[in-house]
Amino acid sequence: MEQTHVPHVLFLPFPAQGHIKPMLNLAELLSHEGFQVTFVNSDHNHDRLLHNIDISSFYNRFPKFQFRSIPDGLTPDHPRFGLYVIDLLCSTRAVSKPAFRELLISLKEEKGPFQLPTCIIADGIMCFAIDVAEEFEIPTITFRTFSAHCLWTYFHLSKLIEEGEVPFPDENLEKPISCIPGLENVLRRRDLPGICRFEKADDPVLQFFVKETSAFTRASGLILNTFNEIEAPMITRLGSFFNKIYPIGPLHALKSRINDNSSSSTSSNGNLWKEDKKCLKWLDSQPSKSVLYVSFGSVIKLTREQILEFWHGLINCGNSFLWVLRSDLIVGDASFGHLLMKLERDTKERGLIVSWAPQEHVLLHPAIGGFFTHSGWNSTLESIVAGVPMICWPKTGDQQVNSRCVSDVWNIGFDMKDICDRSMVEKLVRELMDNRRDQFMASSDKLSRLACDSIKEGGSSCINLEKLIQDIKSMSS
Ligand code: UDX
Numbered sequence: 001m002e003q004t005h006v007p008h009v010l011f012l013p014f015p016a017q018g019h020i021k022p023m024l025n026l027a028e029l030l031s032h033e034g035f036q037v038t039f040v041n042s043d044h045n046h047d048r049l050l051h052n053i054d055i056s057s058f059y060n061r062f063p064k065f066q067f068r069s070i071p072d073g074l075t076p077d078h079p080r081f082g083l084y085v086i087d088l089l090c091s092t093r094a095v096s097k098p099a100f101r102e103l104l105i106s107l108k109e110e111k112g113p114f115q116l117p118t119c120i121i122a123d124g125i126m127c128f129a130i131d132v133a134e135e136f137e138i139p140t141i142t143f144r145t146f147s148a149h150c151l152w153t154y155f156h157l158s159k160l161i162e163e164g165e166v167p168f169p170d171e172n173l174e175k176p177i178s179c180i181p182g183l184e185n186v187l188r189r190r191d192l193p194g195i196c197r198f199e200k201a202d203d204p205v206l207q208f209f210v211k212e213t214s215a216f217t218r219a220s221g222l223i224l225n226t227f228n229e230i231e232a233p234m235i236t237r238l239g240s241f242f243n244k245i246y247p248i249g250p251l252h253a254l255k256s257r258i259n260d261n262s263s264s265s266t267s268s269n270g271n272l273w274k275e276d277k278k279c280l281k282w283l284d285s286q287p288s289k290s291v292l293y294v295s296f297g298s299v300i301k302l303t304r305e306q307i308l309e310f311w312h313g314l315i316n317c318g319n320s321f322l323w324v325l326r327s328d329l330i331v332g333d334a335s336f337g338h339l340l341m342k343l344e345r346d347t348k349e350r351g352l353i354v355s356w357a358p359q360e361h362v363l364l365h366p367a368i369g370g371f372f373t374h375s376g377w378n379s380t381l382e383s384i385v386a387g388v389p390m391i392c393w394p395k396t397g398d399q400q401v402n403s404r405c406v407s408d409v410w411n412i413g414f415d416m417k418d419i420c421d422r423s424m425v426e427k428l429v430r431e432l433m434d435n436r437r438d439q440f441m442a443s444s445d446k447l448s449r450l451a452c453d454s455i456k457e458g459g460s461s462c463i464n465l466e467k468l469i470q471d472i473k474s475m476s477s
């Protein structure tokens with residue numbers, strides 16, 4: 001294998017916003033360290049991402065960085081997520097895998113600076129990258145975008161199925177789950193990951209994750225977007241599967257350190273949607289900690305009924321709110337545009353609706369007093385760093401585990417779980433923003449301090465990032 005002294009790291013995220021963003025943050029940090037970086041998106045996301053970056057100033061800032069892309073095998077209008085995620089999971093194996101091999105062959109033949117990578121950092125649900133990397137004798141480090149609590153739960157999917165805990169009927173949802181060491185007093189049925197709710201144990205999505213979770217232990221290390229101070233016991237337990245674990249989060253906060261002395265426009269924000277920045281101006285006019293920020297991430301879909309329940313709950317609680325309603329939030333409802341216009345009109349007195357917000361900035365704005373979230377791991381970390389307490393309404397994937405931790409492990413908010421009705425929304429918003437505000441603010445402030453300390457010089461995540469950098473350097477020497 002050809003080796004260069006400057007390490008070249010190739011990143012392969014799963015083609016979804018919540019995966020691209022933290023991996024791109026790490027890619028920029030490594031590029032800032034002088035590494036060469038190749039960042040591989042799906043063709044579908046490549047154009048969307050580059051549309052939101054000032055690419056010439058980005059390459060000026062990171063001259064050793066290149067974006068490349070490979071197909072994900074689906075047509076541009078395919079919905080890709082929700083009920084259709086299995087199509088994406090299968091087509092990445094069938095189409096992206098051979099395309100990835102072709103990409104490595106082309107890098108091998110290249111004469112310029114971007115030759116075969118020293119190391120591949122592949123998403124934990126793109127394990128085909130490990131097979132292909134082995135063909136080229138390139139080491140792979142896996143990057144899992146979940147919390148350590150959730151990842152540890154995923155490692156017990158087979159056991160949960162064997163013991164008849166999964167799949168579970170829609171009853172006795174309070175039943176404690178006792179077969180996951182370390183989480184015996186934390187998880188109930190309703191807190192298990194979304195994939196445990198399929199009707200059959202042989203559901204292809206559930207089986208995909210059972211196999212993928214065991215496959216990615218073949219990687220030479222595990223990168224987690226978390227920090228020791230919040231998840232040490234789970235990180236330690238994951239050590240039974242990986243020799244090397246690098247908890248280097250919260251990555252968005254770590255990356256913001258390299259932006260301090262430069263214009264933020266030269267860095268990416270990793271967004272696939274265009275941010276509507278007018279909401280920051282609107283927030284400037286709101287009193288301190290008075291606004292509830294509402295956003296359900298980039299993937300989940302809602303029904304018209306769910307949107308209306310949330311909207312009535314938000315209107316009835318009396319607080320101001322800023323709500324992100326993505327244009328693709330409802331599938332196959334041609335009248336969503338009309339509903340949106342009506343909600344925007346009827347909300348004017350009390351709040352603002354946008355299609356995509358600059359979320360990290362919004363959460364750090366002094367006017368924000370709470371976050372109504374789907375508990376995606378990036379959103380959870382961004383809220384923790386900003387010290388903003390949460391109301392959680394998890395829907396899928398890792399979100400059910402994260403929301404349980406928010407309420408019962410870290411005590412920084414409420415977990416609404418499966419309930420979606422206006423009176424519950426109203427009650428919890430009042431509790432979060434008024435009645436129990438001081439209690440939640442105390443624990444949120446404490447956790448925010450720990451998160452911020454972890455990324456300072458000498459902090460745990462900073463030290464772990466340095467270890468990762470040294471380990472990759474040693475691969476190229
Ligand atoms: C999903 C999973 O839910 C998540 O837990 C997993 O780790 C990755 O895949 P997603 O549902 O999109 O991700 O949620 P989340 O992890 O919260 O990521 C969303 C990202 O989009 C966040 O970084 C957030 O800041 C950003 N965002 C969201 C915006 O910038 N603006 C918005 O308006 C909404």
